[in-house]
Amino acid sequence: MSKSILLICGSGASSGFMAANMRKAAKKEGLDYKIKARSESELGDYMDDIDALMVGPHLKAEFDGIKERVPENVKVILMHADYYSILDGKGAIAHLQEELGD
Known part of the structure; x- marks a missing residue:
């Protein structure tokens, strides 16, 4: 089943x-993830x-506020600086x- 993932910064x-690198990695893994990136304001x-x-x-400082804005069925994940900083x-x-849990 396809999953839609949004990245914001x-x-x-x-x-x-990061989204472009994630699309490549997901494709290699055979995952059907639709990954797009937008600014936080969008x-x-x-x-x-x-x-x-x-x-x-x-x-990170705005994470709780962002979490409150999205529907409950959406998994909200704070990306780790270790992979984000090198766009891994x-x-x-x-x-x-x-x-x-995939």
């Missing part, structure tokens, strides 16, 4: 690179159509799978 720039436009929301580590798509996919 402050401006959408760094998460755009969250409201996308949150009803996603299964999981991955939040950039630099938004494989590490991000492993974390996502762990959180989703």
